[in-house]
Amino acid sequence: MMTPIALITGGSRGLGRSMVLNLARKGVDVVFTYREREAEAAALVQAVNDLGQQAAALQLDVAKGSGFEAFATQLQQTLDQQWQRCRFNYLVNNAGVGVHKTFEETTEDEFDQLMNIHLKAPFFLTQQLVPLLEDGGAILNVSSGLTRFAIPGYAAYATMKGGIEVLTHYLAKELGERGIRVNTLAPGAIETDFGGGAVRDNQELNQFLASQTALGRVGVPEDIGPVVAYLLQDENRWVTAQRIEASGGMFL
Known part of the structure; x- marks a missing residue:
């Protein structure tokens, strides 16, 4: 049986880094993207290698959709050169930024930035990558607890994540004929630099x-990485189109 390969966007730090390491501990090889911190990305590749798995770090700015087609080509070349494969198994749309402003203070530029990164990028990057995804694979879209409860200052951010949760349903429906599971993971408040x-x-x-x-x-x-590694496993083959919240029970 071939080792499964996961692709995680925004994988070099924060939640993404935890996802990469926990997948490696589960015997999954990982390709992850980073935007600018090349040294951090290289250190994470080495950490995965130290766990006995393979990894590759590819640069990608998810705010710039014009680069998605070239990224898909680069990913295809990486899979061929490093793994002698043409497809991967799991996709995690994780890359993101945060803007903490009230509804009245949020500018159109900030709204557009959040939309480009949190909604357009998962839509159109996934569109480019689906041909490279194995039948029977899985997609996990990272949302937020803020789509269920409201905390002032996150109106624009949560609006984008609400869109991602709807997109998850449509992807699950349209990709189901290929056996591809599509779910949403909604973390609660996490101590990061986000x-x-x-x-x-x-x-x-x-x-x-x-x-x-x-x-x-x-x-x-580290509360989130193990959940991602668990949800992507084939043992969860009958779980699709679901929103799984990992928040420790916020605002019950």
């Missing part, structure tokens, strides 16, 4: 969110 590191660095916000979470704390990246 959105300026507010959840990690603002103790008042951190404590408030922890007080509203059943398990009594906010999340860390």
Whole structure:
């Protein structure tokens, strides 16, 4: 049986890094994208190699859809050269940025940036990559707990993630004939540098969110990576078109 290969966008840091390492621990080889921190990406490739798996890091700015066709070609070449394969098994649309502004303060440029990265990129990058995805594979789109509950300051961001959850349903329906499962993972509040590191660095916000979470704390990246590794496994072959929230029980 061939080793499965996963592609994770935005995989060099934060949640993506945890996803890469946990997939490697499960015996999955990984291709991940990074935008500009090449040294971090190279270190992660080595960490995956140290776990006994193969990895490749490819540069990609998901805000620029004009580069998606060339990226698909680069991925195809990487699969051929490093794995002697023409297809991969799992796609995780994870890359993202955060903007924390009220509805009234959000500018059109900020709205467009969030739309390009969080909605257009998963739509059109997936469109380019689906021909390279194995039948019977899986797609996981990263959303947010903010589509279920509302915290002031995230109106634009959550709007894009709501779109991703709808897109997940349509992809599950249209790709189902190929046996491809498509699900949404919705993390809750996580201590990372995302959105300026507010959840990690603002103790008042951190404590408030922890007080509203059943398990009594906010999340860390290592809470999310294992969930991704679990959901992509073939043992979950009968789970598709679902929204799985990993939030420790926020705002129940």
